[in-house]
Amino acid sequence: PASAAPVATHPLAVAPVTGPPSSVDGFVREFLNNLNYEQGVALSSSSPNDRYLALAYTVRDYLMARWLEDQRRQREVQAKGVCYLSAEYLLGRQLDNNLLAARLTDIATEAMAACGIDIDDLRQLEVEPGLGNGGLGRLAACFIDSLATMSVPSTGYGLRYEYGIFRQTFVDGEQIEQPDAWLTLGSPWEFPHPEAAQTIGFGGYTEKYDDEGVARSRWVPGWTVQAVPYNYMVPGYHNGRVNTLRLWSAVASSAFDLRIFNAGDYAEAVRAQTFAENISKVLYPEDSTPQGKELRLQQQYFFVAASIHDFLEHSLSPDFDLANLPDRVIFQLNDTHPVIAVPELMRVLVDEKGMKWDAAWAITQQCFAYTCHTLLPEALEMWSVDLLGRLLPRHLEIIYRINDEFLAAVRERFGDDEMRIRNMSIIADFPERSVRMAFLATVAGAKVNGVAELHSQLLREKVLPDFDEFYPGKFTNVTNGVTPRRFVRLANPGLASLITEALGAGWTVDLERLRGLEAFAEDPEFRAKFAEVKAANKRRLSDVLRTRDGFEVSDGHMLDVMVKRLHEYKRQMLKVLHIVTLYEGIASGRVAAADVQPRTFIFGAKAAPGYVMAKRIIHLINAVGSVVNADPRVEGRLQVLFPPNYNVTLAERVIPAADLSEQISLAGKEASGTGNMKFALSGALTIGTDDGANVEIRQLVGDDNFFLFGMTEPEVEALWAKGYKPSDFYQADEGLRRAIDLIASGAFSGGDRSTFEPIVSNLLYDDRFMVLADYASYIAAQARVDAAYADQDAWTRSSILNVARSGFFSSDRSIRDYIDRIWHTPPVL
Ligand code: GPK
Numbered sequence: 001p002a003s004a005a006p007v008a009t010h011p012l013a014v015a016p017v018t019g020p021p022s023s024v025d026g027f028v029r030e031f032l033n034n035l036n037y038e039q040g041v042a043l044s045s046s047s048p049n050d051r052y053l054a055l056a057y058t059v060r061d062y063l064m065a066r067w068l069e070d071q072r073r074q075r076e077v078q079a080k081g082v083c084y085l086s087a088e089y090l091l092g093r094q095l096d097n098n099l100l101a102a103r104l105t106d107i108a109t110e111a112m113a114a115c116g117i118d119i120d121d122l123r124q125l126e127v128e129p130g131l132g133n134g135g136l137g138r139l140a141a142c143f144i145d146s147l148a149t150m151s152v153p154s155t156g157y158g159l160r161y162e163y164g165i166f167r168q169t170f171v172d173g174e175q176i177e178q179p180d181a182w183l184t185l186g187s188p189w190e191f192p193h194p195e196a197a198q199t200i201g202f203g204g205y206t207e208k209y210d211d212e213g214v215a216r217s218r219w220v221p222g223w224t225v226q227a228v229p230y231n232y233m234v235p236g237y238h239n240g241r242v243n244t245l246r247l248w249s250a251v252a253s254s255a256f257d258l259r260i261f262n263a264g265d266y267a268e269a270v271r272a273q274t275f276a277e278n279i280s281k282v283l284y285p286e287d288s289t290p291q292g293k294e295l296r297l298q299q300q301y302f303f304v305a306a307s308i309h310d311f312l313e314h315s316l317s318p319d320f321d322l323a324n325l326p327d328r329v330i331f332q333l334n335d336t337h338p339v340i341a342v343p344e345l346m347r348v349l350v351d352e353k354g355m356k357w358d359a360a361w362a363i364t365q366q367c368f369a370y371t372c373h374t375l376l377p378e379a380l381e382m383w384s385v386d387l388l389g390r391l392l393p394r395h396l397e398i399i400y401r402i403n404d405e406f407l408a409a410v411r412e413r414f415g416d417d418e419m420r421i422r423n424m425s426i427i428a429d430f431p432e433r434s435v436r437m438a439f440l441a442t443v444a445g446a447k448v449n450g451v452a453e454l455h456s457q458l459l460r461e462k463v464l465p466d467f468d469e470f471y472p473g474k475f476t477n478v479t480n481g482v483t484p485r486r487f488v489r490l491a492n493p494g495l496a497s498l499i500t501e502a503l504g505a506g507w508t509v510d511l512e513r514l515r516g517l518e519a520f521a522e523d524p525e526f527r528a529k530f531a532e533v534k535a536a537n538k539r540r541l542s543d544v545l546r547t548r549d550g551f552e553v554s555d556g557h558m559l560d561v562m563v564k565r566l567h568e569y570k571r572q573m574l575k576v577l578h579i580v581t582l583y584e585g586i587a588s589g590r591v592a593a594a595d596v597q598p599r600t601f602i603f604g605a606k607a608a609p610g611y612v613m614a615k616r617i618i619h620l621i622n623a624v625g626s627v628v629n630a631d632p633r634v635e636g637r638l639q640v641l642f643p644p645n646y647n648v649t650l651a652e653r654v655i656p657a658a659d660l661s662e663q664i665s666l667a668g669k670e671a672s673g674t675g676n677m678k679f680a681l682s683g684a685l686t687i688g689t690d691d692g693a694n695v696e697i698r699q700l701v702g703d704d705n706f707f708l709f710g711m712t713e714p715e716v717e718a719l720w721a722k723g724y725k726p727s728d729f730y731q732a733d734e735g736l737r738r739a740i741d742l743i744a745s746g747a748f749s750g751g752d753r754s755t756f757e758p759i760v761s762n763l764l765y766d767d768r769f770m771v772l773a774d775y776a777s778y779i780a781a782q783a784r785v786d787a788a789y790a791d792q793d794a795w796t797r798s799s800i801l802n803v804a805r806s807g808f809f810s811s812d813r814s815i816r817d818y819i820d821r822i823w824h825t826p827p828v829l
Helices: 024-038 048-077 095-101 105-114 119-123 135-149 254-262 266-280 294-314 322-327 341-352 357-367 385-391 393-414 418-424 437-444 453-463 465-470 484-490 493-503 511-520 524-549 572-587 612-630 648-657 675-681 694-701 713-722 726-732 734-744 757-765 771-790 792-804 811-823
Strands: 081-085 154-159 167-171 174-178 190-192 198-202 205-211 214-220 223-235 242-252 329-334 368-371 382-384 434-436 448-450 475-477 558-563 599-604 638-641 660-663 685-688 706-708
Touching: 024 048, 024 105, 048 095, 048 105, 048 119, 048 223, 048 242, 081 135, 081 294, 095 105, 095 119, 095 223, 095 484, 105 119, 135 154, 135 223, 135 242, 135 329, 135 484, 135 811, 154 294, 174 612, 198 294, 205 393, 214 341, 214 393, 223 266, 223 294, 242 266, 242 294, 266 294, 294 341, 294 385, 322 329, 322 357, 329 341, 329 357, 329 811, 341 357, 341 368, 341 393, 341 437, 357 368, 357 393, 368 437, 382 385, 385 393, 385 434, 393 418, 393 437, 393 465, 418 465, 434 437, 437 465, 448 453, 453 465, 453 475, 453 694, 484 493, 484 648, 484 675, 493 511, 493 524, 511 792, 511 811, 524 648, 524 792, 558 648, 572 599, 572 612, 572 638, 572 734, 572 771, 599 648, 612 638, 612 757, 648 675, 660 675, 675 685, 675 694, 675 792, 685 694, 685 771, 685 792, 694 706, 706 771, 726 734, 726 757, 726 771, 734 757, 734 771, 757 771, 771 792
Parallel strands: 081 154, 081 329, 154 242, 329 368, 368 448, 448 475, 558 599, 558 660, 599 638, 660 685, 685 706
Antiparallel strands: 167 174, 190 223, 198 223, 205 214, 223 242, 382 434
16 A cells, blocks of 8 residues: 655755765765765775775765656656566676766766875776676666666666676686675665565465356465565666666565474574575576576566566556556566566466456567577577476466467467477477477567567577467567667777767767768878777776786787687687687798787687586687797787686776677577677677678678678578588698697697597587588688788778767667667657
8 A cells, every 4th residue: 555645844855855066075075974974984994995885875876866856757757668677687887887877977086086096996896796697688788778878767677696697717727617796895886675575476386266256266375585676776878867777686584484483493494594595696607508497487487576566566556457557568578587477467467456367468468578589499498397387386377378378379370280389389398398488478478579680580480480470560670789888988988089079979879970980981190099099998908907817918919809608609619710720820830920910819708607518618718828828939929818707897898909809600690799789889890700780780881891701591501401511621621620630639738639529529520500611711701801900001991980880789779679669668858
């Protein structure tokens, strides 16, 4: 029941909240206040972490008035809004972003200086919230930034993992995972709201009962967990708007504990508490390869159930007619992870609100939309009926009924085509009876979208063709994007200033304006300035890698960068073969080191802890690096650097320094890629396959400014159909043979031929991702890269054109597309 509004009895209680004064003095006062009254220390005795926290609190205070106001307005205006449901948000550091959004960067810098503090020292202290694995989680973070910047009513919902993505270290070149205890020193950006906790049930049984003559079902859970929300500010850029990211944390239900306490089993009660709190303990580190673990399903249900209830309770007035729910909300499903929200909403509407099934289903089908992020069959989540039925028995019943009605409709339309019906069933029978979450999402979603043109096309034609036929108009595309605030303004301040100098300030929120740089590409003076920015970014990266990892980046090298999760389909192995080919040429004496274009290769990649082949490839990259970097015959002209623990913070330094962006997945495997966009916007030229958003990047920047290689997706299909034998490619290509033989010889493993043997035999006899088939084409493209790089001025021109023509890849544009094609949620100013 909504409580009556409190009565203001003091004049200050109704005064508009305005926040502290925007002046250096005001900031200093606020900062010292926070240091004294929140941290409880004097400046003279404060630790760096005290100062960081006080600074963060101060920035928060400036945003607070707007945040409170926007929360109030979002409730009051009753406009349709987006609930973005995502198991991952890979946010990156918050301090700089929030300073920028609030226009406080200069004031805070001066204020800290006035206190004798270098703000840069405090920046370094922030531990980034790594609540995501890779592209999918980072996309969610870019999207909430754009939603706030575009004043779209929206809330991001997710999980507050106590441990984010693991910290990666290397021991003898092999990946070791360490827990990411990001909350240890406190997170100043979050606001817990235990009073708004939700109770989430699990297990138990279902029963039918008679409700005044109406037969109904209900779920009697076996145990419950409390979901406590933590709110995070999501400030828009210079628009005074602050949206909310709401992440749920699991706490044991006291009622449940009491029962056991009363039975006298203290130890069991504590164990139960640990059991409950495990739910939000750790982010699953598998990217694109879900593990089907019970705890993961618990996480998924936990956060979506809490989110749906939260929305229904706090965003709608008590007398709201749920028949109108589609006018008020769209739940966007970020991949299949939150899809269990579909039967949950049905359960709420039918079992709890007493709605008729058909009415509830009609509403549900308008309230969800589904984004697919992959084409890999192993990435499409399936939950065994056994597990789902044990954990969520009522939801399983609901899924069965949805499926029955769906298949009946399919039969009506296509006749008793049993093959088709088996192919379209939400319930799969092999290898075990399980629920295909992507099918459930497709049936329930008002719209289904892929994340790049090619991906959306393949999704319709190859993955879900029957569904496309059955649901005309349901499938659409929204090409991914990245936020220019974090990835240009913050990560590349030199380039940002240069752009503003040339074009004025509007580009940060209207990235298509970068087109204006095309004319400047012809201006030698501008090219010189642009080249100087790139050189400065390389020096900045060099400084970071020196202090972080003890690396020295050589001057005058082309920076050739491949950063992304380690996955065979992304083909880090192809990059390794290129490096080994160059090295083998020098080591064998066939190529003079002096004739090799100096290059520094930078890798960044985490492997899922259980992904053995990926970990072997990491080991190999490090092993090749050790040998190549130390061999005097190379004369320092090739250098392989693999800084451990690639994350958003490191990405912000690496990407702006890059000359060459490696986007070399097998065509048809990378749904979109978003790193590719960040590089193009930083003026790196791409060497890439016709895959994911690379296709659109190339179309926009032009063939002259992009190094295309490799088979197209139809060519890949044709080669599979014909029968792919990687060893044929090995036999036919001398360079390839030499490279693979060198790895097989033990040259990178102290003479031990067994260390990398599994990689070699995988390439020769399996090679699912056709590394060998694309090798020759890749090497030829790299030769074109070398030739192009030799003309520095022409390269810089291409580089400028990459920036000028990549404005399309702003996540603001993606969000505009979501609004137009899927959400229909106009901005509310
Ligand atoms: C796709 F299926 C998945 C997944 O589990 N995790 C993930 O990061 C990525 N993705 C795709 O691999 C990228 O191509 C894409 O750009 C990104 O999602 C965002 O859409």
